[in-house]
Amino acid sequence: MDLKTLAERVRAETSLPFTERDAQRILSAVLTSEDIWRIIDLSDVPVMALCTALREMEKASWLEFAKDRIRLTQAGRDLVKQAGIAPARELRCGRCGGRGVELGPVAEMAERFAKIAAGRPEAIQDYDQGYVTEESTLYRIAFMWSRGDLAGKEILVLGDDDLVSLAAALTGAPKRVVMLDIDERLVEFIREVARSEGLQVEALRHDLREPLPEELLGAFDTFFCDPTESLRGFLAFAGRGISSLRGPGCAGYMGLTRREASLAKWRAIQRELLARGAVLTDLRDDFHDYVNWPYIETMRSWQHLPVRRVPGREEPWYRSALIRIELVEPPKVANERLEGDIFTDPEAATT
Numbered sequence: 001m002d003l004k005t006l007a008e009r010v011r012a013e014t015s016l017p018f019t020e021r022d023a024q025r026i027l028s029a030v031l032t033s034e035d036i037w038r039i040i041d042l043s044d045v046p047v048m049a050l051c052t053a054l055r056e057m058e059k060a061s062w063l064e065f066a067k068d069r070i071r072l073t074q075a076g077r078d079l080v081k082q083a084g085i086a087p088a089r090e091l092r093c094g095r096c097g098g099r100g101v102e103l104g105p106v107a108e109m110a111e112r113f114a115k116i117a118a119g120r121p122e123a124i125q126d127y128d129q130g131y132v133t134e135e136s137t138l139y140r141i142a143f144m145w146s147r148g149d150l151a152g153k154e155i156l157v158l159g160d161d162d163l164v165s166l167a168a169a170l171t172g173a174p175k176r177v178v179m180l181d182i183d184e185r186l187v188e189f190i191r192e193v194a195r196s197e198g199l200q201v202e203a204l205r206h207d208l209r210e211p212l213p214e215e216l217l218g219a220f221d222t223f224f225c226d227p228t229e230s231l232r233g234f235l236a237f238a239g240r241g242i243s244s245l246r247g248p249g250c251a252g253y254m255g256l257t258r259r260e261a262s263l264a265k266w267r268a269i270q271r272e273l274l275a276r277g278a279v280l281t282d283l284r285d286d287f288h289d290y291v292n293w294p295y296i297e298t299m300r301s302w303q304h305l306p307v308r309r310v311p312g313r314e315e316p317w318y319r320s321a322l323i324r325i326e327l328v329e330p331p332k333v334a335n336e337r338l339e340g341d342i343f344t345d346p347e348a349a350t351t
């Protein structure tokens, strides 16, 4: 068996995109760590395909599973050497965590934000929730500020378990902040915090499968959204954001992961964003670290993992890129109702 044959087998078994290069990435990660979550993180191969690939590698006697560890066998070591595969290296910048921006004035509100976030509702599986670390949210605000999309701007947050609306309002810089979420607990929480802290945030309960209310269309300078990762769901939520923008020069921010989205899906997403009148101006990979949610053992991919260990809360393995788009043409998105399941697709791993 060689890497090419292995990639063919994974594709045949899963019908998911999987390349020889993906197999190399997995072996690079295994050379660096024996831990399943580090291997997922380092390899950047979508979890569902990765689980099948690890099993195939074990069948080929390249790997052995020992309790919760994954190790190369002698045959595996020989293959890696012969294929010239080197250990994965992160080389993440120690100062900014690889985000490429300073917190600047946002650092002054970190303590206040931490106190507020301590009272947040816990992530639940019903709405595919899972929030990023407080640090990730603060860096988002700094990044938006640095791009001129925060100060004096009207901002819409579509789905806000990351508390972006509160963090944005804490800076005192935006002209207006509106948040929408389907989760009544979150809407109530944000209203309550806004009231007690004297923050200007309008919180509205809204299901993003429904068309945006008329008064929110074409009304904002900036939107923020961390969509569900199915292709249809991602495009639906991104489309809502785009239709909320005034027009050319307005910006949108989104999270996009490798954990549940192959590069083939990234391409489909990027192509659609371009078709809707936007251009990608920034893409910062691994910008967001997610706090492990309480439903790890019931998420879709758990049963597929070849070795299982519940990761600690602050042991990030699920990361996503921050993407900034800017409209160069008037938005081209229909404000229609979406029917059916928008949360799952063959690569979905955490729903």
Ligand SMILES: [Fe+2]
Pocket: 093, 094, 095, 096, 097, 098, 099, 100, 101
């Ligand atoms: Fe840095």
